[in-house]
Amino acid sequence: MKPFPIATALSALGLFAAHWLAFDFVPMERTMGAVQRIFYFHVPSAWLCYLGFLMCFVGSVGYLWTRRGRWDLFALASAEVGLIFGFIVLITGPLWARPAWGAWWRWEPRLVSMALMVLIFCAYWVLRTYGGSGEGVKRFAAILGVFGAPNIVFVHLAVRKWRGTHPDQVVARSDSDMRVALYSILAIMLVVFVLLVVQRYRIHKNAFRVRALRRRLSRLGAM
Amino acid sequence: MRTSSKRLGLAALMLAGAASIMPLAAGAQEAEAPAAAAPATADAPPPAAQGAFQVSEELEAMRYRHLWIAYGVIWLFVFGFVWRNWKLERATDRELAALEARIGDLEGAGVKSDG
Numbered sequence: 447m448k449p450f451p452i453a454t455a456l457s458a459l460g461l462f463a464a465h466w467l468a469f470d471f472v473p474m475e476r477t478m479g480a481v482q483r484i485f486y487f488h489v490p491s492a493w494l495c496y497l498g499f500l501m502c503f504v505g506s507v508g509y510l511w512t513r514r515g516r517w518d519l520f521a522l523a524s525a526e527v528g529l530i531f532g533f534i535v536l537i538t539g540p541l542w543a544r545p546a547w548g549a550w551w552r553w554e555p556r557l558v559s560m561a562l563m564v565l566i567f568c569a570y571w572v573l574r575t576y577g578g579s580g581e582g583v584k585r586f587a588a589i590l591g592v593f594g595a596p597n598i599v600f601v602h603l604a605v606r607k608w609r610g611t612h613p614d615q616v617v618a619r620s621d622s623d624m625r626v627a628l629y630s631i632l633a634i635m636l637v638v639f640v641l642l643v644v645q646r647y648r649i650h651k652n653a654f655r656v657r658a659l660r661r662r663l664s665r666l667g668a669m
Numbered sequence: 670m671r672t673s674s675k676r677l678g679l680a681a682l683m684l685a686g687a688a689s690i691m692p693l694a695a696g697a698q699e700a701e702a703p704a705a706a707a708p709a710t711a712d713a714p715p716p717a718a719q720g721a722f723q724v725s726e727e728l729e730a731m732r733y734r735h736l737w738i739a740y741g742v743i744w745l746f747v748f749g750f751v752w753r754n755w756k757l758e759r760a761t762d763r764e765l766a767a768l769e770a771r772i773g774d775l776e777g778a779g780v781k782s783d784g
Binding site for chain 1 (some may be wrong): 740750754765
């Protein structure tokens with residue numbers, strides 16, 4: 447039996463379990479009420495977004511160092527999946543903020559730095575998707591990945607260094623049931639994240655092979 | 670196939686971008702409007718300090734509404750991405766198999782004619 451479909455089926459089941467944890471296992475938070483349950487997907491999504499961009503950084507450095515295509519594909523696949531989780535953070539955050547803070551958005555350090563980091567990786571994705579498959583584009587994208595990922599540090603430290611509205615140390619101050627649910631959901635989402643990166647990597651690798659075969663076919667046709 | 674996939678990707682990115690920017694625009698409008706209209710703010714005293722604090726029905730309804738929308742967005746993003754990947758993977762696999770078969774045929778024919 448192939449491991450990928452089994453892991454996919456297990457992660458789908460895991461996602462249902464994650465919803466049970468977020469909606470039934472944890473008690474209702476007293477101050478914010480039901481909307482606080484966004485926390486169980488918002489926070490892991492932010493961490494997985496960091497992880498995706500960090501993996502893009504590793505892949506980009508690997509590519510610039512070795513010039514091997516597999517590093518480039520790894521960086522691209524990681525950035526794409528990181529971007530998906532980044533969008534989840536940027537959309538669920540304001541949906542939580544409106545009832546909790548009374549405003550959709552506040553121009554405070556954590557929110558702005560996160561939005562900027564996601565925009566940098568949007569630029570990376572647009573460059574890779576519409577810039578062609580030339581060596582120059584790959585090199586430029588790798589440099590963008592190298593300079594984009596260190597923003598993770600700014601985003602993470604923004605709450606502590608430039609105190610804004612966004613809360614800090616929420617996980618450490620949480621109830622034990624809440625922490626259990628959060629870390630379980632993080633583990634489930636991590637599996638989903640890995641599967642998505644593997645799938646994107648395979649798609650890009652096959653697309654690369656398709657382009658190579660087309661070139662070979664055109665040469666054979668010219669014979 | 671590749672072009673339509675790129676268009677779909679761009680449309681998805683624009684949609685995601687618009688969804689991310691909407692709260693920014695709403696935030697800018699609220700900054701102009703008086704803050705008194707806000708149902709509960711972070712600056713407001715905590716519930717315990719307000720004595721008999723009662724969460725209004727409107728705020729409670731908003732909390733549930735936003736919770737469902739947020740989880741809807743999460744499902745939409747994750748499953749939309751999985752569905753798009755699945756379609757793309759099948760299409761590239763099919764194209765790869767067809768190209769390999771065609772090259773095999775051409776090379777086979779070349780070997781025969783040489784022999």
